[in-house]
Amino acid sequence: MLRPRGKLLGAAKTTSRSALAVVTGAGSGIGAAFAVELGRRGGTVVCSDIDEAAAQETADAIAERGAKAIAIRCDVSRIDDVRALADEAQYFFGAAPTLVINNAGVGAGGAAIGDVPLDDWMWTLGINLWGPIHGCHVFTPILREPGHAPRGIINVASAAAFGAAPGMAAYNVSKAGVLSLSETLAAELSGTGIRVTVLCPTFVKTNIVESGRISQESSDLATKLMRWTGFSAQKVARICLDAHDRGELYCMPQIDAKIGWNIKRLAPQSYTRAVGLVSRANMHG
Numbered sequence: 001m002l003r004p005r006g007k008l009l010g011a012a013k014t015t016s017r018s019a020l021a022v023v024t025g026a027g028s029g030i031g032a033a034f035a036v037e038l039g040r041r042g043g044t045v046v047c048s049d050i051d052e053a054a055a056q057e058t059a060d061a062i063a064e065r066g067a068k069a070i071a072i073r074c075d076v077s078r079i080d081d082v083r084a085l086a087d088e089a090q091y092f093f094g095a096a097p098t099l100v101i102n103n104a105g106v107g108a109g110g111a112a113i114g115d116v117p118l119d120d121w122m123w124t125l126g127i128n129l130w131g132p133i134h135g136c137h138v139f140t141p142i143l144r145e146p147g148h149a150p151r152g153i154i155n156v157a158s159a160a161a162f163g164a165a166p167g168m169a170a171y172n173v174s175k176a177g178v179l180s181l182s183e184t185l186a187a188e189l190s191g192t193g194i195r196v197t198v199l200c201p202t203f204v205k206t207n208i209v210e211s212g213r214i215s216q217e218s219s220d221l222a223t224k225l226m227r228w229t230g231f232s233a234q235k236v237a238r239i240c241l242d243a244h245d246r247g248e249l250y251c252m253p254q255i256d257a258k259i260g261w262n263i264k265r266l267a268p269q270s271y272t273r274a275v276g277l278v279s280r281a282n283m284h285g
Contacts, residue, residue, distance in 0.1 A: 025104030027054025033237035039067035076131030102135035128174030
């Protein structure tokens with residue numbers, strides 16, 4: 001079996017403990033769970049979200065537990081916003097951040113390629129792919145600056161990065177890009193002490209369906225799968241932070257993600273054909 005670990009040997013110190021952390025999309029879901037868990041681990045957290053009020057709620061929840069946090073509005077699809085986020089974070093910390101989590105994302109799906117409006121493509125890629133690109137572009141040089149604290153970047157992708165589910169093209173492509181971005185960044189930072197982890201969950205119990213551009217049929221199915229098989233956002237955040245502390249490149253918190261990853265690697269053509277047949281059967285069944 002191929003193991004989706006990509007463990008970096010020699011990674012002794014943890015990154016998530018007492019981190020100076022920046023989390024995008026921290027107003028809800030996995031982002032909020034990451035932020036609160038980092039506060040619980042003694043970190044100081046910048047909670048960033050396009051919805052500043054939601055980010056403030058997360059920051060307040062962290063402060064109630066005795067840790068320091070601040071809310072900053074940021075549209076990750078805009079490079080100027082991300083640059084401003086970096087400046088404000090460093091001012092708040094009084095130092096460079098030690099952990100950046102590029103989490104902000106949206107859901108999209110329900111139509112085939114050619115039927116999906118190009119506006120939906122641009123909206124999805126602007127947030128899901130350009131958001132992490134902007135985050136890595138702005139924060140990687142800052143993390144590369146000399147320093148003794150363990151440093152790292154976590155990019156939130158999805159099992160959709162390799163799942164190839166029909167009707168989810170824009171979302172799939174955006175997450176596949178985040179996976180490749182993370183692998184490339186890890187290769188470029190090899191030997192620097194900066195860890196990179198890419199999170200690829202399947203279904204997580206969040207509000208991404210309600211806040212995305214998803215057809216009603218796909219939304220209903222996703223909601224049922226989240227309810228039946230989804231992990232809580234808190235559990236996913238804990239698993240991912242622990243994997244990052246161990247120096248693992250890939251974090252696939254659920255068994256179905258690991259199984260899909262292994263089958264796709266071992267028999268990619270058969271896997272893709274099977275996904276199409278299953279999807280077609282569901283559509284007509």
